[in-house]
Amino acid sequence: MAILYHKIDNKKMKKLQNKVPVITGATSGMALATAKVIIAIVLLSLTLGYQNAQAQSSKNINNDKKENKMTVEQNKQVVIRFNNEFFGKGNTDITKELLAANFVNHSAPPNAPTDASPMVKFITDFHHGFSDISVQIHEIFGEGDKVCVRKTITATHTGEFMGKQATGKKIMLNIFDIEVLKDGKITERWNSSDFPQIFQSL
Numbered sequence: 001m002a003i004l005y006h007k008i009d010n011k012k013m014k015k016l017q018n019k020v021p022v023i024t025g026a027t028s029g030m031a032l033a034t035a036k037v038i039i040a041i042v043l044l045s046l047t048l049g050y051q052n053a054q055a056q057s058s059k060n061i062n063n064d065k066k067e068n069k070m071t072v073e074q075n076k077q078v079v080i081r082f083n084n085e086f087f088g089k090g091n092t093d094i095t096k097e098l099l100a101a102n103f104v105n106h107s108a109p110p111n112a113p114t115d116a117s118p119m120v121k122f123i124t125d126f127h128h129g130f131s132d133i134s135v136q137i138h139e140i141f142g143e144g145d146k147v148c149v150r151k152t153i154t155a156t157h158t159g160e161f162m163g164k165q166a167t168g169k170k171i172m173l174n175i176f177d178i179e180v181l182k183d184g185k186i187t188e189r190w191n192s193s194d195f196p197q198i199f200q201s202l
Contacts, residue, residue, distance in 0.1 A: 148176070
């Protein structure tokens with residue numbers, strides 16, 4: 001096979017070279033600098049956006065903690081008020097204000113309704129049979145929608161109560177309560193006390 005060489009003189013070679021676009025050092029440097037500026041702007045925008053998002057997230061978390069803390073404190077005050085008014089003073093009307101319409105007493109006596117009615121009857125009878133009634137809250141804890149109370153109720157047996165005539169004895173009930181609250185009202189309640197033993201001692 002014959003190999004042909006096409007000879008081009010120097011003048012024609014220079015003309016061809018002039019027609020081919022050449023990226024000079026200056027042009028290349030300008031393009032690179034422009035790309036760097038664009039990348040820097042994008043990175044700066046992303047950084048600022050991230051920082052703003054973090055700041056907003058931190059602010060929301062702090063606000064949520066503050067609101068939760070306030071809610072727990074408010075729930076505690078509701079429970080304290082309920083104890084003072086209902087158990088301490090025998091104010092049964094307070095149940096309409098501080099107990100929810102769907103209130104459930106999980107510690108109601110067997111076969112008794114789980115609404116507030118057995119509690120109302122008990123407190124009405126208790127204030128009829130006892131005097132000098134005092135409620136002392138020793139500890140109160142709150143977390144989320146729950147409030148736990150350790151308290152004592154002291155009183156003097158000066159009237160008929162659940163079939164037992166007045167004995168003049170002073171009693172002290174030790175009680176633990178767990179209350180669940182929603183929108184400033186008690187919705188559920190658990191209770192434990194030494195009332196059966198105290199009643200037997202009358």
